[in-house]
Amino acid sequence: MVTTVDQLVARARAGVHRPGPQEAYLARQRGEAFLVDIRPAAQRAREGQIPDAVVLERNVLEWRLDPTGSHRIPQATGYDLPVVVVCSEGYASSLAAATLRELGLHRATDLDGGFVAWAAAGLPTVPGGD
Numbered sequence: 001m002v003t004t005v006d007q008l009v010a011r012a013r014a015g016v017h018r019p020g021p022q023e024a025y026l027a028r029q030r031g032e033a034f035l036v037d038i039r040p041a042a043q044r045a046r047e048g049q050i051p052d053a054v055v056l057e058r059n060v061l062e063w064r065l066d067p068t069g070s071h072r073i074p075q076a077t078g079y080d081l082p083v084v085v086v087c088s089e090g091y092a093s094s095l096a097a098a099t100l101r102e103l104g105l106h107r108a109t110d111l112d113g114g115f116v117a118w119a120a121a122g123l124p125t126v127p128g129g130d
Contacts, residue, residue, distance in 0.1 A: 009091055012098035018112040021121040024084050028052075034075060036061070037086045038096055039115065044128035047115055051126050053086060061085075061096055066103055083108040090114035 019027060027033035035053040037044065038061055049055070054075065056064045063071040067078050075081070083105055087093035093110035100108035111118065119125050 009094050012094040016097070016101075016109055018090070018094070018109055019084060020112045021118040021123055024111050024118075025121075025123050027082070027084070033082050033084045035084050035086055035111075036065070037115070038093060039087055041128075043088055046128060047088065048119065048125040048128050050086065050115065050118060051124050058087075058092065058096060062099060062103060065100060065105060067105075079104040080107060081105055085110040086118070087111075087114045089116050 019033070024033055024035065028035055035050055037050060037053045037055045038058040039047070040057055044055070054073065056073070060071075063069055064073045065076045065081070065083065066072055067076050067081075069076075083097070083100060085093040085097045085100070085108065087096070087110070090111060090113045093114060097108045097110040113120075115125075
């Protein structure tokens with residue numbers, strides 16, 4: 001039996017609360033969300049970035065957020081980290097957040113609508129480029 005990408009995304013989102021831009025913004029302001037941008041550099045340069053979001057491109061995400069990993073970032077202090085993964089439109093981030101939950105980061109979710117929805121909501125952005 002073959003699984004389509006739409007089915008994978010639907011499974012990744014099943015039973016998971018995906019905050020919208022305003023909710024994620026307020027949660028971050030209260031220190032209740034850790035925003036992680038997984039978009040590649042070229043996409044961030046083209047679209048812009050969320051100020052203070054941690055950039056961890058998709059190909060290193062799990063290694064940097066695994067609290068027991070030797071390549072983790074300093075913020076990866078435990079499995080209770082409230083990660084909100086951000087991609088461009090909220091599809092790749094759903095799959096990435098599901099993988100983080102498999103690693104034990106049980107609060108991992110993703111931004112509904114991605115960076116595009118964040119920018120459309122008029123929330124703070126900065127020009128892309130690292």
